[in-house]
Amino acid sequence: MSNRIDLVAGQNCPLPTTSLHVLVNHGQGASGMTVDVSAFLLNSQGKVSTDEDFIFFNQPARTEQGVLLEPDQGRFTLHLDRTGGDIQKIALAMTITDGQAKGQSFSQLKNVSVLIKDFLSGIEIACFYLETQQNKESALIVGEFYRHQDKWKFRAVGQGFIGGLQPLAEFYGVDVGEGESAAPAPLGKLNLSKIxxxxxxxxxxxxxxxxxxxxxxxxxxxxxxxxxxxxxxxxxxxxxxxxxxxxxxxxxxxxxxxxxxxxxxxxxxxxxxxxxxxxxxxxxxxxxxxxxxxxxxxxxxxxxxxxxxxxxxxxxxxxxxxxxxxxxxxxxxxxxxxxxxxxxxxxxxxxxxxxxxxxxxxxxxxxxxxxxxxxxxxxxxxxxxxxxx
CATH class of the missing domain: 2.60.60.30 (sav2460 like domains)
Structure with a gap:
């Protein structure tokens, strides 16, 4: 019998283990729509302490902090027992590449969900189905893992964010390049492009x-x-x-x-x-x-x-x-x-x-x-x- 918790926006739940698989899923979008997932490892001020704390398709692993992203699968592997004490929260996000320029938003995307599983057994712990019909934005903060009394919990968020990956990353304190196209980034800044x-x-x-x-x-x-x-x-x-x-x-x-x-x-x-x-x-x-x-x-x-x-x-x-x-x-x-x-x-x-x-x-x-x-x-x-x- 499954003890999975089905969450609604704003609800949270405790996590029985610190080793997790997290699947960020979505159904078929509009023609030409590309959806990426990312994570931000945040300090007590709600910002990244270093650009390495931004996990996305061009920087998919923060090994020493126990975070790995498999971009094309929309899947995170988390070992929260390895996450340093200065990281108080891990925010998960979805973005539509060049969404504003193409007139695309999450209102065009159905069956968006976050599924949390036990890393070893595969047992489902929690699931959050997002209501995106009213989301006119091209970026979405889907959920947060956060510390609470020396334990980790998950909060379902589902909050839209105006702009794409770059403004979202900058909101969390990441120093990024000028745009999301496949061109080299300026020296010292993260490259949001891949081929x-x-x-x-x-x-x-x-x-x-x-x-x-x-x-x-x-x-x-x-x-x-x-x-x-x-x-x-x-x-x-x-x-x-x-x-x-x-x-x-x-x-x-x-x-x-x-x-x-x-x-x-x-x-x-x-x-x-x-x-x-x-x-x-x-x-x-x-x-x-x-x-x-x-x-x-x-x-x-x-x-x-x-x-x-x-x-x-x-x-x-x-x-x-x-x-x-x-x-x-x-x-x-x-x-x-x-x-x-x-x-x-x-x-x-x-x-x-x-x-x-x-x-x-x-x-x-x-x-x-x-x-x-x-x-x-x-x-x-x-x-x-x-x-x-």
Missing amino acids: TLDKKGQSISLEKTTDPGEIVVNLNWNATPVKSVGSRHHAPEGIDLDLACLWEFEQGEIGGVQALGGHFGNLHQFPFIELDQDDRSGRSVGGETLRINGKYLHEFRRILIFTFIYEGVPNWSHVDAVVTIKSKDQPDIEIRLDSYRDDQFLCALAMLENINGKLQITKLIDYFAGHQQMDRAFGWGLNYAPGSK
Whole structure:
């Protein structure tokens, strides 16, 4: 029997656990309508303390604060026991991209809801169905998680806000760029733009820059945690993907970076690529990340980004993996794992190439039985031996 609490605007409820999945859902909108979800980690003054406390499609994780957003799913993972004491409230919002310019508002959107579930068991805790027929705004504060007597509670809000994502972010104290279009943001400001490579083989070249900084490649996915009840033997806690790459320099040196075999690389020494040592098994909200030292980008010929299932049966159709590539003063590049081969353990995700000094990024999504098969397909020339972590 479900004990789910159905809320109305203004009502609040206690939370029986600090580890949650929160789904912000909506039905089909008008043609050409794009709806994004975001979160703001607020201090006692109701403002963000740093721009990193703004969680949105270009900045989807605040790992140390226990907050992760899966933008295309409209889903947050919250581990509120990790959230620092200076954060008193987490506000959740929905915005319509360029809504005012297109004459779009939430009055055109039906079946808007917020569903809160237990992270481990999936049991529904609370649900809030929003009445949006009268909302003429293109931004909506849907709800708030807040501290109350050393506990966390959720409040259903449903308050419209005039303007889109930028004015809403500025209202909460975030320093953002000038608008929501896909153009680089001014130095020192957050970029509210992203570019999604939708089709296999689609490429984009980033603009040259004198100071590229780090190029950050993040892989995140739905680990689908399972809680075993009534048994000493627990089922695996989630799908364990490993992020990795093969690299090739202009002078012909080749190699790879991956957790398997302990080849984590080095950001500041050869090969100038480093894998964070986050062996994710479903507990980490940040996924796994490769960092490339942009200072040496001109010395690379190509970098092949791939992932593989370390243990278990290949089940790509359930991982909902997404790769996000970030670099200084450039729009984020997003690549989704949107085609599946559940009989292969390894997937080549993207190719990064140095083309006349510009970084060209190409979507691949090619599946292979293992490393050696992928190596042959791309003509790398490495030899492989069994390894472990």
